[in-house]
Amino acid sequence: MASDKKAIKEKNTKEPKESATILTAEALAKEFKEHSVAEFFKKNMQMLGLYGKVRMLTTIVHEYVTNSLDACEEAGILPEIEVKIEELGPEYYLVTVRDNGPGLTKETVGKALAQLLAGTKFHRLIQMRGQQGMGASGCTMLSQMTTGKAIKIISGTGKGKAFACELAIDPKKNEPKVYNLKDIDRDFRGLMVQARFKGVLYKESLMGPLEYLRRTAIANPHAKIIFRSPKGERIVFNRTTTYMPKLPKPMKPHPAGATVDDIITLSQVTKAQKVSSFLKSEFDRIGDTTIERLQKLVNFDLNKDPKKLTWQEAEAIINAFKQIKFIAPSTEGLIPIGEERIKKSLESIVQPEHVCTLTRPAKVYAGGYPFQVEVGIAYGGKAGIVSEEGSDEESKKNNVLDVMEEQNQGVKVEIMRFANRAPLLFDAGSCAMTKAVHSIDWKRYGIKDLENIPLTIFINFLSVHVPYTGAGKQAVADEDEIMEELRLALMMCARKTAHYISAKRAQIERKMKRDIFYRYIPEVADALSKITKKEKEKLIKKLEQLVLTKLKIEDKEEEDKNAKKVEEEGEEDYEEEE
Amino acid sequence: MKKKSKEIEKHKKHDESQSTKSMKRMEKEGPKEIADHIKKIAMDIVNDIEAGKNPRFETKLRGRGNVLFDEDLGIIKLGDKSSTRTFLNIAHARKFMQTMLIMAQTHEYLTHGKTASIREIYYELKHTVGKTGENTFEDQRESDAAIVDLEHSIDTIREKLNVHANPKGTLYGDITLIDRAHHNDTFNCLKLGRGGWSIMSRMEPNEIEIKSVNADYVLVIETSAMYERLVEEDFARKNKAILIGTGGQAARGTRRLIHRLNVEYKLPVYVFTDGDPYGWYIYSVIKQGSMALAAHSRLLACPDAKYIGMTIQDIKDYKLQNVTEKMKPMDLKRAKELMSYDWFQNKPWQEELKMAMEQKVRIEQQALANRSLEFVATEYLPTKIKNKIFLP
Numbered sequence: 030m031a032s033d034k035k036a037i038k039e040k041n042t043k044e045p046k047e048s049a050t051i052l053t054a055e056a057l058a059k060e061f062k063e064h065s066v067a068e069f070f071k072k073n074m075q076m077l078g079l080y081g082k083v084r085m086l087t088t089i090v091h092e093y094v095t096n097s098l099d100a101c102e103e104a105g106i107l108p109e110i111e112v113k114i115e116e117l118g119p120e121y122y123l124v125t126v127r128d129n130g131p132g133l134t135k136e137t138v139g140k141a142l143a144q145l146l147a148g149t150k151f152h153r154l155i156q157m158r159g160q161q162g163m164g165a166s167g168c169t170m171l172s173q174m175t176t177g178k179a180i181k182i183i184s185g186t187g188k189g190k191a192f193a194c195e196l197a198i199d200p201k202k203n204e205p206k207v208y209n210l211k212d213i214d215r216d217f218r219g220l221m222v223q224a225r226f227k228g229v230l231y232k233e234s235l236m237g238p239l240e241y242l243r244r245t246a247i248a249n250p251h252a253k254i255i256f257r258s259p260k261g262e263r264i265v266f267n268r269t270t271t272y273m274p275k276l277p278k279p280m281k282p283h284p285a286g287a288t289v290d291d292i293i294t295l296s297q298v299t300k301a302q303k304v305s306s307f308l309k310s311e312f313d314r315i316g317d318t319t320i321e322r323l324q325k326l327v328n329f330d331l332n333k334d335p336k337k338l339t340w341q342e343a344e345a346i347i348n349a350f351k352q353i354k355f356i357a358p359s360t361e362g363l364i365p366i367g368e369e370r371i372k373k374s375l376e377s378i379v380q381p382e383h384v385c386t387l388t389r390p391a392k393v394y395a396g397g398y399p400f401q402v403e404v405g406i407a408y409g410g411k412a413g414i415v416s417e418e419g420s421d422e423e424s425k426k427n428n429v430l431d432v433m434e435e436q437n438q439g440v441k442v443e444i445m446r447f448a449n450r451a452p453l454l455f456d457a458g459s460c461a462m463t464k465a466v467h468s469i470d471w472k473r474y475g476i477k478d479l480e481n482i483p484l485t486i487f488i489n490f491l492s493v494h495v496p497y498t499g500a501g502k503q504a505v506a507d508e509d510e511i512m513e514e515l516r517l518a519l520m521m522c523a524r525k526t527a528h529y530i531s532a533k534r535a536q537i538e539r540k541m542k543r544d545i546f547y548r549y550i551p552e553v554a555d556a557l558s559k560i561t562k563k564e565k566e567k568l569i570k571k572l573e574q575l576v577l578t579k580l581k582i583e584d585k586e587e588e589d590k591n592a593k594k595v596e597e598e599g600e601e602d603y604e605e606e607e
Numbered sequence: 608m609k610k611k612s613k614e615i616e617k618h619k620k621h622d623e624s625q626s627t628k629s630m631k632r633m634e635k636e637g638p639k640e641i642a643d644h645i646k647k648i649a650m651d652i653v654n655d656i657e658a659g660k661n662p663r664f665e666t667k668l669r670g671r672g673n674v675l676f677d678e679d680l681g682i683i684k685l686g687d688k689s690s691t692r693t694f695l696n697i698a699h700a701r702k703f704m705q706t707m708l709i710m711a712q713t714h715e716y717l718t719h720g721k722t723a724s725i726r727e728i729y730y731e732l733k734h735t736v737g738k739t740g741e742n743t744f745e746d747q748r749e750s751d752a753a754i755v756d757l758e759h760s761i762d763t764i765r766e767k768l769n770v771h772a773n774p775k776g777t778l779y780g781d782i783t784l785i786d787r788a789h790h791n792d793t794f795n796c797l798k799l800g801r802g803g804w805s806i807m808s809r810m811e812p813n814e815i816e817i818k819s820v821n822a823d824y825v826l827v828i829e830t831s832a833m834y835e836r837l838v839e840e841d842f843a844r845k846n847k848a849i850l851i852g853t854g855g856q857a858a859r860g861t862r863r864l865i866h867r868l869n870v871e872y873k874l875p876v877y878v879f880t881d882g883d884p885y886g887w888y889i890y891s892v893i894k895q896g897s898m899a900l901a902a903h904s905r906l907l908a909c910p911d912a913k914y915i916g917m918t919i920q921d922i923k924d925y926k927l928q929n930v931t932e933k934m935k936p937m938d939l940k941r942a943k944e945l946m947s948y949d950w951f952q953n954k955p956w957q958e959e960l961k962m963a964m965e966q967k968v969r970i971e972q973q974a975l976a977n978r979s980l981e982f983v984a985t986e987y988l989p990t991k992i993k994n995k996i997f998l999p
Binding site for chain 1: 645646649650652653656657659661662694695697700701703704707708710711714715736737739741743
């Protein structure tokens with residue numbers, strides 16, 4: 030995993046624990062350091078998503094799989110990841126994750142897997158999955174805390190010998206401890222991590238590891254994911270594309286979204302000698318013109334050393350930023366999955382009857398953060414999730430026009446949320462994506478009841494800075510621009526689905542009608558033949574012909590009507606966009 | 608409905624001749640004519656099918672929207688609005704099929720001289736269609752509705768289709784009937800003991816022939832208890848009256864018999880019910896017909912029937928103040944409704960209903976026993992009939 034993390038890290042930023050010294054006195058900082066990060070971790074597990082027995086196991090799988098995917102992509106390798114969970118005892122599991130990535134070296138393995146907050150993504154504005162949770166080192170910590178055991182590693186870079194070792198964290202120093210390091214004499218490329226956990230629980234629920242992997246596979250169609258469940262089942266999610274997503278570029282922060290803290294933090298690490306050059310080099314869309322304007326708005330010299338910038342001065346800069354109109358941020362950092370690939374992926378994994386997908390152009394929220402929305406709506410087939418309430422006998426009552434609902438008994442909408450391709454399984458209620466789905470008048474799109482329809486809604490929210498609502502990082506905040514964009518994407522996609530549903534509805538109704546007529550024809554023919562002595566068989570044939578002709582005409586009319594209706598609705602949607 | 612009455616006014620002459628003609632035709636139509644009529648409808652449908660047209664038949668539109676009161680004839684009747692039932696309409700298909708089954712079955716009855724109750728025809732025709740477990744008729748209401756469809760389609764009553772509902776009603780008096788459908792049994796209804804004769808559902812002339820009647824009028828009585836009282840008092844013999852007990856709302860057969868005695872034998876018809884909205888409604892159905900059977904009023908109604916009692920005035924006249932009953936809210940509501948009907952728009956009835964509503968009282972037939980058991984037979988009825996104290 031992440032073999033080249035170290036290099037990037039040195040280039041871009043510094044150790045976060047050191048950056049904590051900026052705001053406090055040196056002495057205090059030292060004392061703070063003594064109070065180890067690992068200790069802090071132990072006391073604040075819930076902040077890192079580590080609460081709930083089922084949720085914890087899912088988070089563990091998430092950390093490893095995310096690292097594997099990132100590592101493979103950075104190395105340009107199509108990921109193949111195998112996750113195996115074995116039950117060792119009650120609430121006691123062995124988790125093994127193996128990938129075909131670049132592997133780690135003996136030098137990097139400790140930092141990557143046994144040092145907390147040693148990650149590289151923390152201070153980079155880059156669209157990456159692993160912005161959340163506790164990192165793989167957190168898993169090491171958790172394993173150690175619950176079982177007292179070190180984790181086992183096998184790593185191979187593909188060049189030279191592979192090696193195996195065991196890893197633990199020294200919680201006082203937050204430093205890796207390596208045991209039993211030895212070379213292995215066989216071909217091995219990639220990384221295998223094996224860790225034990227107690228106090229967690231495997232469940233095949235909507236929040237369990239299997240669902241997590243299923244969704245990961247959907248949002249990462251270039252990855253092959255294999256899962257071996259504690260029951261011994263082997264589930265394979267095959268890749269549906271060999272297209273490697275482009276590597277996201279790190280982005281400079283856009284001034285409109287910057288905070289005082291951002292300025293202070295970045296000013297401490299910059300190589301620039303003046304505040305003006307510091308701002309130009311560290312922020313997006315700041316050039317000489319902006320600096321000139323800025324100088325007129327602040328009452329200190331922008332030529333001063335950025336390292337001596339005070340909080341008040343930084344605040345003045347931020348206030349000045351608000352009066353300047355900046356060019357919207359560059360959206361280069363956003364790497365969408367793509368409409369076609371989402372479609373293929375949903376078709377392969379969800380297996381619906383019909384899928385339509387949409388990737389919207391990038392937009393900006395809160396003035397400075399670029400984001401992008403991708404939506405997929407899968408209808409029919411195996412789409413949707415089994416509704417726990419079961420089927421409602423009342424609504425089953427025969428009604429020709431409710432034929433679709435009757436077929437949909439016991440299945441309801443499934444909303445799959447992703448942030449930068451990583452599935453969000455928790456806190457659905459407070460997430461903008463869920464809210465957007467429920468804010469739409471689905472009836473307009475031929476969907477009467479979300480609680481009663483085989484529908485899977487896929488939403489991928491892309492941003493270099495995902496505005497999560499809480500520390501659990503499982504829900505996206507409902508910023509106005511985000512809600513608007515989500516709604517628009519959903520509506521545009523829903524319209525395509527509406528086409529399909531109405532066509533299908535017509536088809537089912539046509540068949541239903543035909544069946545009804547055909548059922549009655551022998552009775553009618555028999556009665557008429559009894560009275561008039563005409564031949565019954567001839568009457569039946571003639572009546573059947575009549576029915577078919579009649580239904581053909583009706584279909585045509587229905588189609589024309591629907592086409593017109595959807596067209597009209599479409600116009601409304603576009604109006605909203607303006 | 609007022610407006611509709613005016614419309615009728617306009618087309619009065621045309622309408623009158625039309626009505627009389629069709630009334631005569633309906634009276635006369637026998638099993639053969641009805642069977643031919645059914646066959647004609649079936650042939651039309653077959654012709655439609657063979658011509659590649661949507662099979663259809665016409666039936667009259669029912670319901671309040673097409674019911675009107677014909678002031679000239681004094682009956683409730685169905686308007687001209689008709690509706691077309693087509694097979695190739697998903698909403699009609701099942702009903703269409705059901706009506707076809709009823710058509711074929713009644714055609715069979717008529718050509719083979721069979722008759723059946725509406726329950727029997729339901730069971731005869733009930734079977735599953737296709738493989739869905741669907742039945743031709745899920746319950747009797749469906750077959751009943753199909754019978755009504757056919758009645759309206761060929762403009763006749765079910766009795767003429769050789770189908771009938773449950774019989775109800777009793778006949779007592781000097782009248783001789785011949786049961787043409789059953790050994791030509793001939794009997795006089797004064798000689799059948801106190802039970803009298805059970806009126807049948809089908810009272811068509813071709814089945815039950817009235818051989819002779821020796822009476823001055825027909826007295827229709829709502830309650831069985833009053834009917835029995837009058838038989839016991841030998842009222843029929845002493846007053847040359849035909850007694851007909853309806854036992855509540857009059858059944859179709861009973862209404863048909865009253866109609867025939869009124870039309871064929873020109874006997875006056877006096878109706879004797881409880882003095883309450885239910886009783887008054889029973890009277891109005893006998894006189895003008897009902898909304899549900901608006902199409903058949905011409906065969907069932909007796910427009911010149913008279914109401915003999917009980918009236919609110921009777922309470923005062925016969926000192927029955929201490930044997931009245933209180934009107935319940937439902938009664939009041941019903942009375943108010945009656946007041947608004949076109950056929951109650953005459954002074955005596957409006958006053959009667961107004962009085963009842965003001966005093967909030969109702970009076971039962973049996974209340975007359977407060978005077979004496981025989982009072983009704985010796986005093987009340989003879990005096991009223993002699994002095995023609997009726998409500999119209």
